[in-house]
Amino acid sequence: MKRRNFIGLTGLGATGLASGALSAFPSGIFASHLQKDLIATELNATLVIAGGGIGGCAAALSALRNGLDVIMTEETDWIGGQLTSQGVPPDEHTWIETHGAPQSYRDYRNAVREYYKKNYPVTAAAKSRQYLNPGNASVSALCHEPRVSLAVLHEMLAPYISSGKLTLLIEHKVRSAEYSANRVKALKVQSLRSGRSYILSGTYFVDATETGELLPMTGTEFVMGTESRNETRELHAPLKADPDNQQAFTVCFAMDYVPGSNNVADKPAEYDFWRNLVPKMSPAWSGKLLDLNYSNPKTLEKKTLGFNPNGSPTDPFLNLWNYRRILAKDNFIPGAFKGDICTVNWPQNDYTLGNLVGVSQKEFDHHVGRAKQLSLSLFHWLQTEAPRPDGKQGWPGLRLRKDIMGTEDGMAKYPYIRESRRIKALFTVLEEHVGQENRVQVAGAEAGKKAADFYDSVGIGYYHIDLHPSSRGNNYIDFASLPFQIPLGSLLPVRMENLLSANKNIGTTHITNGCYRLHPVEWSIGEAVGLLVSYSLKKQVIPQKVREGKQLLEEFQEFIGKQGVETKWR
Known part of the structure; x- marks a missing residue:
């Protein structure tokens, strides 16, 4: 892989990546130090992929498997997109265990199950299941923790990083592109940690970003x-x-439940706004957003959901606790976990008051910030006001699991963007x-x-x-x-x-x-x-x-x- 210096592009920081292998570690710690100057290093590969989400990782793996050298960038410090940094367990069809996706996707899914069986204290019964569902969730046959997907994806990519075939630039964002006529020549990316810039040149370029960022940068026609x-x-x-x-986007989060504890903190800054918001929809929404009523997606009639951390999977109505549960304690030896863990990607934290596509960075950050307030408000409402089967209100034993999402605020590292x-x-x-x-x-x-x-x-x-x-x-x-x-x-x-x-x-x-x-x-x-x-x-x-x-x-x-x-x- 060629590396040469281009003069005249500003490097704003003192640290950066000199080795693709070092960038692979989820911690995002860079072990190399480059001289602070006005030079941007050029990295060259046959294939340059912007975006390390599901599509980016799959593109990299199939190209690497066929002998190509690849550079892949990722804006967060976790590759995997929906599966990891966005905190969304897989939504899949009913035939996924045997067909309806590439073999490599099923290999990934099998590796997730094997990771649990190898590293977690699973029960003998759970270990014997060919199609172990770590969360026993209703939305997917493979609801699991984001960090497990992250570990599996890194394991799949590790040999290529070690051989130098893959340079993985985490916490790097594409800032601009060079192109002429019908071809892209190079991308300029910047480290979000050091500020250092890099020029990525290649033969082919892939836009695997969540919002189609390369399209306007390269003059590519889009809608x-x-x-x-x-x-x-x-x-x-x-x-x-x-x-x-x-479509609405969502900032997901994870929580568990410890009976008898009180984990209620001060209400979020925008709690009163979100608590009283009645979405303006056509046809009309069923009432306030923070409620267990919502519009049935297929009929748009009012539909009641359930929420009960102590509930059964056979509850007569959909229990949101079971819906996207990523760890069911019953799959593990007694005492291994205090309770189940579930992720929250529900109708109640869909954000509809603004878009993230085609907006300035300032506007992007503004709407993500408000979407986080919505999710934090939903969590507080569940702790303090959500109706319970016993007639009481609130589940104070709910805990925000910041460690599951790997963030200080407990929210996913990146919003789940449904439309690009x-x-x-x-x-x-x-x-x-x-x-x-x-x-x-x-x-x-x-x-x-x-x-x-x-x-x-x-x-x-x-x-x-x-x-x-x-x-x-x-x-x-x-x-x-x-x-x-x-x-x-x-x-x-x-x-x-x-x-x-x-x-x-x-x-x-x-x-x-x-x-x-x-x-x-x-x-x-x-x-x-x-x-x-x-x-x-x-x-x-x-x-x-x-x-x-x-x-x-x-x-x-x-x-x-x-x-x-x-x-x-x-």
């Missing part, structure tokens, strides 16, 4: 928010387009391709049994189309989709030749993003991107040519199939 029904012909699209109409800038792609997935009702409307009853077949499929996935309340006051939009394919054309910008998308920024619409934004699909997208770069380099063609050429495309699909990627549903 935001909602498209109009006239543009997309989608059954659930609004009449008018609105780039500022985006999206490339104007060679092919855009529409509701008529994957939405059951829309397919019936467009192509008849038979079409409503199966999603559209994409000749250029490079992966598969499934989730219902799930849009959370939006910044413009839309209530839930939640309806049936069909097991779908990931078309290669959705990963390719209409013009740029060496920039690929590997997160929620692919060629979907506001509507279809609702089923392409979940954990295994993001992994599948990243996997396909890493393999596409490898194959394109081998054939000495740009990725667009792979899609255009029948023989090249068939060879590519065979190539990825041999590496455990499914392109068709069984």
Whole structure:
């Protein structure tokens, strides 16, 4: 890997990274010290990935597995995105244990289970379960702690870091890009710890950021928010387009419960505001936000949820305590844990009062700060006012588990952002391709049994189309989709030749993003991107040519199939 110095770019700090291997440690401690000067070091790799979330990690792993050298940046000190720094256990379909995702994703999931069995005091019964669910949660068959995902991902990447094939720049943010015509030449990144700048040059670049940050920096055409029904012909699209109409984001947190203790602290600064807020939604929300009533996502009728840390998984209504529980003490020997641990990513802490996409850093920080106040207020409300089955109010034994999220305030390191800038792609997935009702409307009853077949499929996935309340006051939009394919054309910008998308920024619409934004699909997208770069380099063609050429495309699909990627549903 070449390293040379560029004069004239300001290095603002005294420390930085001289070795990719040293940057891999989750602590974020840098063992190298570079001279404080006005020089920015250039790092060069075949593939440069901005964003170390699920898609970024999957892209890196598949590229590294095929012999490429990679630089990957990550804004926080934890790689893994939704799984780690955002504190969101995986949302998956019911077939995930056997098919419907790449083999590498199932390898990751199996490694999570093995980590618990090897390192935790699990009971004999739990250890014997092939499909151990550490949290016994209702939302996923693999609800687990963020740090376990972090450890597994680092283990998967460790050999490449040691060999020098991967340079991992944690706590680094992309500040600008150099590009001309249809190609990206380099990215300028800055260490958030030292202030030192680096120039990352490469042959291919991947935007795996949570908000599609590279798109405006590189002049890549993109869309935001909602498209109009006239543009997309989608059954659930609004009449008018609105780039500022985006799904809520959430700042998650973790908590446990110690009966008989009192962990109530002073109420958060904005508690009174959030305690009395009635969301302005259309159709109307069911009442105050901090309540156990909410709008049923599918019918929008008022629905009551339960919350009981002492409750049973067989409670007659959904017990939020069990919903995203990441550690169930019953899976471990008696006395190992004082109680269960669960993460909070609920209707009550969805933030709809502003967006994080396409805004200034000041505005981004402002809304994240308020979203943290919302989550802290929800936690305080649960401790002090939440209705209990015994007629009392509040659960003072609830504890905010700052250690689980690895932060001083107990909030996740990064917000869970459901919607990003999206490339104007060679092919855009529409509701008529994957939405059951829309397919019936467009192509008849038979079409409503199966999603559209994409000749250029490079992966598969499934989730219902799930849009959370939006910044413009839309209530839930939640309806049936069909097991779908990931078309290669959705990963390719209409013009740029060496920039690929590997997160929620692919060629979907506001509507279809609702089923392409979940954990295994993001992994599948990243996997396909890493393999596409490898194959394109081998054939000495740009990725667009792979899609255009029948023989090249068939060879590519065979190539990825041999590496455990499914392109068709069984």
